[in-house]
Amino acid sequence: MDFPAEPFRIKVVEPLKKTNRAEREALILRAGLNVFNLPADGIYVDLLTDSGTSAMSDNQWAGLMLGDESYAGSRNYQNFENSIKELFGFKHIIPTHQGRSAEHLLFSILLDQKKIVPNNIHFDTTRANVLHQGAKPVDLVIDEGLDPNHSHLFKGNMDLEKLEDLITSAGPDRIPVVMMTVTNNSGGGQPVSMENIRQVSEITRRHNIRFFLDACRFAENCYFIKEREEGYGSKSIREIAKELFSYADGCTMSAKKDGLVNIGGFLAMNDASLAGDVSNLLILVEGFPTYGGLAGRDLEAIARGLEEVVDEDYLAFRIGQVRYLADLLKKAGVPLLQPTGGHAVYLNAREFLPHIPQSQFPAQALTVALYRHAGIRAVEVGSLMFGEKDKDTGEERYPELEMVRLAIPRRVYTSMHMKYVAESIVHLYQERKSIKGLRLIYEAPILRHFTAKLEDID
Numbered sequence: 001m002d003f004p005a006e007p008f009r010i011k012v013v014e015p016l017k018k019t020n021r022a023e024r025e026a027l028i029l030r031a032g033l034n035v036f037n038l039p040a041d042g043i044y045v046d047l048l049t050d051s052g053t054s055a056m057s058d059n060q061w062a063g064l065m066l067g068d069e070s071y072a073g074s075r076n077y078q079n080f081e082n083s084i085k086e087l088f089g090f091k092h093i094i095p096t097h098q099g100r101s102a103e104h105l106l107f108s109i110l111l112d113q114k115k116i117v118p119n120n121i122h123f124d125t126t127r128a129n130v131l132h133q134g135a136k137p138v139d140l141v142i143d144e145g146l147d148p149n150h151s152h153l154f155k156g157n158m159d160l161e162k163l164e165d166l167i168t169s170a171g172p173d174r175i176p177v178v179m180m181t182v183t184n185n186s187g188g189g190q191p192v193s194m195e196n197i198r199q200v201s202e203i204t205r206r207h208n209i210r211f212f213l214d215a216c217r218f219a220e221n222c223y224f225i226k227e228r229e230e231g232y233g234s235k236s237i238r239e240i241a242k243e244l245f246s247y248a249d250g251c252t253m254s255a256k257k258d259g260l261v262n263i264g265g266f267l268a269m270n271d272a273s274l275a276g277d278v279s280n281l282l283i284l285v286e287g288f289p290t291y292g293g294l295a296g297r298d299l300e301a302i303a304r305g306l307e308e309v310v311d312e313d314y315l316a317f318r319i320g321q322v323r324y325l326a327d328l329l330k331k332a333g334v335p336l337l338q339p340t341g342g343h344a345v346y347l348n349a350r351e352f353l354p355h356i357p358q359s360q361f362p363a364q365a366l367t368v369a370l371y372r373h374a375g376i377r378a379v380e381v382g383s384l385m386f387g388e389k390d391k392d393t394g395e396e397r398y399p400e401l402e403m404v405r406l407a408i409p410r411r412v413y414t415s416m417h418m419k420y421v422a423e424s425i426v427h428l429y430q431e432r433k434s435i436k437g438l439r440l441i442y443e444a445p446i447l448r449h450f451t452a453k454l455e456d457i458d
């Protein structure tokens with residue numbers, strides 16, 4: 001079969017409004033050619049993010065009705081804790097309202113201005129939270145992980161030599177934690193191999209440095225290990241996950257991804273003293289340690305989501321659906337980041353629109369064109385998101401990669417939606433010469449892509 005049949009049927013539907021070209025034109029102009037400013041009602045297929053956009057199962061919705069909203073000791077916390085302990089194997093479980101809050105709590109305790117945090121590639125919020133403590137984030141992904149056309153099967157791996165060198169030159173005392181993002185979102189949703197995790201763990205243990213996983217998409221990573229790494233083909237996802245986490249001292253988690261929920265996260269760790277410090281801070285900023293900024297019903301939904309996400313039929317569909325979209329595009333010659341990642345397909349805008357210079361935001365131009373053409377919302381990951389002005393010369397500096405991310409929400413769209421997306425993009429690719437560059441007319445001093453305003457260059 002060349003398509004991944006859905007391992008679920010549909011019990012509740014959420015109607016989508018189809019807009020016409022003139023309506024979309026008015027909406028995108030009003031949004032300043034920035035898809036973050038679009039009303040979601042004006043979108044047909046929304047691929048802005050896979051975070052917090054999952055469809056919950058009937059079992060999760062049923063769990064919401066069993067929410068125990070006691071301030072302390074809610075039974076849902078017990079279920080939440082049991083489910084995470086069972087799957088992740090860590091001793092102390094601390095709920096948070098989402099992933100970045102887990103990052104903020106951990107780094108508030110561990111970091112100061114002298115500290116350095118290595119990661120394969122820091123996700124934006126992780127990097128921002130390291131910087132917020134005055135510490136320095138360092139990305140140590142293997143070189144292949146930065147080449148959009150390289151087909152390495154574990155492009156999320158960390159370069160062990162770079163890690164050893166950094167520990168030697170900075171000294172282990174300046175590195176309170178080494179992080180590893182699974183899958184590596186900023187590198188294209190690429191997996192990390194079990195062997196690489198084991199080796200990083202060996203290095204960090206030898207230097208007495210903590211090792212934490214950014215576990216947002218752990219189940220997708222485990223599926224790739226099962227598929228691609230020798231010795232794991234006959235193991236269950238649960239077994240693979242258990243082994244993966246056994247090499248780490250803890251993790252941060254945004255349950256908005258592989259927790260299959262719309263809000264929530266947690267921190268998990270083995271160190272009781274660190275957990276105590278984090279819990280005290282949690283009480284100050286998030287809430288009591290048995291709810292951490294979430295309702296009892298949210299904890300229940302996460303407990304059940306974590307059981308469902310390791311189901312192999314689900315993961316085969318999930319990874320298969322993303323791959324199905326990528327394969328339809330590849331067949332038509334549309335330039336993509338290789339190989340296809342776990343949660344998203346990335347269009348290579350530089351190759352898609354070679355006639356638009358980086359100073360005219362080719363990836364943003366493609367994102368806007370895709371909305372105008374088909375009502376599909378993607379997100380730019382290129383010179384609008386990462387470009388910056390040189391502090392001394394005022395000159396614009398551009399990132400290496402110029403991508404458009406099509407992030408696929410979990411269990412939300414059917415394969416027919418994917419076909420619609422693919423055909424729309426292929427059509428746009430045939431007409432690519434008609435797409436023009438953009439000019440920036442407003443930018444905020446930081447994280448400008450969220451609020452930027454642009455106009456068409458004629």
Ligand code: P71
Pocket residue numbers: 048049050051098099100101123124125126181185214216254255256265407
């Ligand atoms: C994604 C997101 C969501 C997002 C966040 C910020 C700007 C735009 C979109 C969130 C992640 C992530 C990783 C690896 C931590 C977080 C933060 N990703 N680590 O890809 O991918 O989690 O949103 O629950 O705070 O669209 P949080």
